[in-house]
Amino acid sequence: MPSDAHRGLLDPAALARLSRLTVQARSPMLGTMTGLHRSATRGSSVEFAEYRKYAPGDDIRHVDWRVYARTDRFYMKEFEADTNLRAWLLVDASASMAFTSRHGCRFDQARRLAASLAWLLVQQGDAAGLVLFGGGGTVELPPRRSPAHLGLILDALAAARPSGGTTLLDTLHVWAEKARRRALVVLFSDCLADVPHVLDGFQHLRFHRHDVSVFHLLDPLELEFGFDRPMRFDDLEGAGEIVTDPATIAADYRAALDRYLASLAHGCREFDVDYQLVRADADWEAALAAFALKRLRAGGGARRP
């Protein structure tokens, strides 16, 4: 169970409910251990994969003798391999994640989602790693399966403070190269950057066959822009201030935001990135459950160990 330092990040009751679900990879993974996820290689699970002709050097234990008896030919019976999952949780810790409204702080929501997902992954025997990136530097914890490592992840999340400009684009490209083996990459960010560049990063990750998911965190205030009096907007990342009457620019703001969301969602569909827009006033547990269930449907169901 979580320690006192992690109580703000983990909700035992919610985790107990979420633990009935598994977080399934949508594509075959290349793990080092036996696990819940399909492997990119053939293995020895009980799930039949295909027949192929015998080639010299093959292990004759896998020859299907019944087929040989009927056809007088050697066919090798192959089975799916089950492997474990390596997950990189990329948490945006730039200053824009510190946006706070009456619905709460965006970074707190990101931390809560990342911590809960890490707990779920470790609980199902997968390896979870953490990358906290932002203007204040990058914290990297490589994927491990051990509960002790989970404690390190939670400690790092609890200690993180959003600051500085965003390094989202660099981080996506760096980790696309750095995580050489297929992995589940989950991004928790407000994605407030140029959409084409963000999509470049996603494409780079997908090029290396990573299973990419995005939790796009936005506040209702940002989405609806419901101000009724003149406001002074101070940029969280130090890009200056704007004094304006929101009523004057509301329509243009919403139009720009709609274009941005539409192009981001479209790019994610194009590059097969699992995209979820999470509002700050939404239930984070429901968001995680939806994330897991969607993966179950996409992966054809999970096998309990």
Added chain:
Amino acid sequence: MTFLQPELLWGLLAAPLPILIHLLNRLRYRRIAWAATAFLAAATRSSSRRSRLRHWLVLACRFAALTAWLLLLVRPLLGGWFGATLAGAPDLVVIALDRSASMEAAVGDGDRSRREFALELLAGAPREGKWRSTRYLLLDSATMRSRPVGDLAGLARMDDVGPTDTAADIPALLLAAAETLARERPGRAEIWLASDLQASSWAPEAVRWREAVAALAALPQDLAVRVLSLAGPSAGNRSVRLREARRMAGAGRARLEIAVEFRHNDTRAAAPVPVVWNALGARAQFEMTLDGPMATALRALDWPEGADQFWGAVELPPDSNPADNRAYFAAAMPSQVRAVLAVEDPECLRRLRLALDPLRDGRVEIIGAPPARLARALATPAAFVGIQAGELPDEAAAALEQAVRDGAVALVLPPPTAVAGSGGVEDAPGEPWRPGLWEEDAGPLARALDGRSLPLDRLEVFRRALPAADPTEREPLAMFSDGRPLLSARADGRGRRYDLSTLPRPDWSTLGDGWVWVPMIQRMLEEGSRRLGEAAMGLCGRWTDDRPGASWETIEGLPSAVPGLRAGLFRSGRRLLALNRPPEEDDLGYLEPARVEVLMRPLRVRVAGDLGRAGPEEGVRGELWPLLATLAMLALLAESALLAGEYAPGRGGRA
């Protein structure tokens, strides 16, 4: 453009309030730490002209709506074609009804009186269509009181629209209408004046006309006057009027001498007219032949033995105007009256004493009082006060004013120290001045009982001192041939003040010879003593009871709980009252419609025999409020539409 509520124009200062609030709000911004600044910057950069335009349009709409509402409160009026388009039916119609005795004359050969016909025409005025929302107020010449007319069709059934024996004062009636309109403040108004255009009621020469027309012209709202003219021949009318009834006590039995004036407009051959003389209820009929349009009859009735009061009436048979067929008289045994003389000039004082008590029978108690003691002398009611113009002590002036208001007659003579060339005193240049015109029908210079005029034409004036006060306040009773007043009068309360321009001294005039002086002073004394006697004669509409609340019973004439508007004989305890219609009601002169229009210039007035043709429509000014209300509504609707685009539904709440 004029305004009905100009004092509210200050409210227009509040019109820029939306802009001020907008600017203040811009200064009073709220801070927020924001992440999605990129979209904000893009939106601010690309904040389209349309968006800014819409914002300013919203402000303009609010400004327009507020301005329109404020202007609506100010109630502007607009002229020209636009005003005429907006005008529609008047908001308020003041029905001014002439209820004078002459309005009881029949219309043509019918049975309806002019007043009844006028009410019938007024009741048939349009009440539907654009006239639906019009309010009506009735104002009548007898009571000068305005009251709302609930149902125009029932106008004839309202109180105070019945016949009276009063005279009408049309300028005063219009002045009252102006006051009513100023009080009611309608948008567009009309005055419907129903009158027979009798010259004596309209008094075209009266100074009051200027005041009335100016008051009406000064009204801010659009005003039209429709004069419903009921003038026309009323053939076969005869009238009787009591000129004077005086108790004459000679060596033998006392008698009541009654002078009666008959008039008729019957152009047919003169026929004997049965005249009924009613004395203390005993009726005696005599026939009288009216040779000319006017005739005077003098009759002496024996004063009943032992009676201290005598009353009666002279009656003519019914004709086209039943209101002028009776004249009532009342008289009582004379009682001693007081006359106070504050005249310092011994010659004038002597002649006043002689004129006041020519027979020296002690009926008149003459008190000589210097101005300083005038107040004390007037502590006891006096019928006549003679003074010489000049500075009076405040106390004496106040006492004199009060005495006149209470019914006394004051004769003001030129100051005793007046010398030529000072204080308006002038000597005749060569030939003495002579009176040119004087009032012979009533007043102190009226004809004698036998119909003969006073010999004013023989009067010569060598020196005169014209009153310093504004002569327009006074009614001239006699004027010199150069138009300057010889004798003028001013009513004040129940009494009257007479100003004489010369003195009864040989160096001033021949007035002291007595031919004019004695009857003039005697009539003034009689006028002032009327309130003191037990028998009084008054004129309908002008008589006021000095004991309000007294209970009266009708002896002759139509029963009336409170005497005032109808002629008749009334009794209250020992008091006897004979009320007759004012003499000017027998005037047969009528104004021409063109004269009425000239008289009421620059008002928009039309005179016609029916309301439909008496409607001036050109130059109408209309009230702008319907247009302003529409404008305000449109501005608010436009603002709503613009804001609806800005805060589209489905976008959620506010921060």
